[in-house]
Amino acid sequence: MNEKLAAEVAGKIAKRMERANKPVPVGVSNRHIHLRQDHWDALFGKGTQPRKLKDLKQLGQYAAYDTVSLVGPKGRLENVRVVGPHRSGTQIEISMTDSMNLGIKPPIRDSGKLQGSTGVKLIGPKGEVDLKEGVIVAKRHIHIAPSEAKDFGVSEGEHVRVRAGVGGERELVFERVLIRVSDQFRLEFHVDTDEANAAAIKSGDEVYLV
């Protein structure tokens, strides 16, 4: 066999074996909303601020006490938590189960890619917003800091495979998990509640790149 090829294959296998030993903690995202300033103002009142409930693992992000209701053609979802700080575009992340309850069909998208996504009516304590687009089902992804990305041998925008629920009744392998690298990120595998339930995993559990 060609020696160069053999060395290359051996290198790839070594990298995969190395990866497979490093656990990645799970973060299950329940339905939530990121608001644009003017939408916040319309829903909660101009001059008010979100009240922080707790910091999230990703630096600078926090869950607020404040919540909104979503109203779709088929149903309503209460207590959808605001995640701060505000963003340049209002983005609502819900599960496909939520979508079916609301009667809407949002696309599966990476965070921030909202063009042509689905609309919904938002109701806050001080007003309503009839949102034309902004609802997505989030594509599963791994947040990772640059130094850790180097250790794992992964880079921004790459797709990896993730084994979850190892040894459990619902073990599975997620294909095409997006890698997102930033110095604001801390190592975390983000899935929604449907995906977490399908693998019978919860926040803090460990999954593995394969």
Next chain:
Amino acid sequence: MNEKLAAEVAGKIAKRMERANKPVPVGVSNRHIHLRQDHWDALFGKGTQPRKLKDLKQLGQYAAYDTVSLVGPKGRLENVRVVGPHRSGTQIEISMTDSMNLGIKPPIRDSGKLQGSTGVKLIGPKGEVDLKEGVIVAKRHIHIAPSEAKDFGVSEGEHVRVRAGVGGERELVFERVLIRVSDQFRLEFHVDTDEANAAAIKSGDEVYLV
């Protein structure tokens, strides 16, 4: 290399390649209930029968127009469909999302294995039943007839791996999928709504043994 071993490995590979070419249709199970006769009587009235809405793919099984409500410590689920005919033990199959909404933690179980499973309150048009056990989250499985099982090279009680959502945003591989063989069965991969949503698949889509 040992020739017998080589032939054995080649045989296994051939079997897997053969399997991988045969699609298995998906059947997504929404929450539903199989009732014992006396529980039906208590909920719907003695002397009444379930009214058939439609036959299910598995022979002899049908969805009824009739529905019950489930009440748990945290919430309530309306319109849980009765599946007939009646069984020797009342069995309620719900998703983990449903479980969380009800505030209960049923085990992930094969159909019929109800000992030590979870209780819930049932409400029907004519009465209530305070069920001590019977709620499960169904373990995913494949229904298959004996002749087809032979074609696939699988047997009753075996576990297989299933690739779902091929080419889609949520492709994944389900591990440890139970094979259930009976001449009453027609080829179908049964998952609940959480699992279907995690793979972005719906009833009638095709999945593949790997």
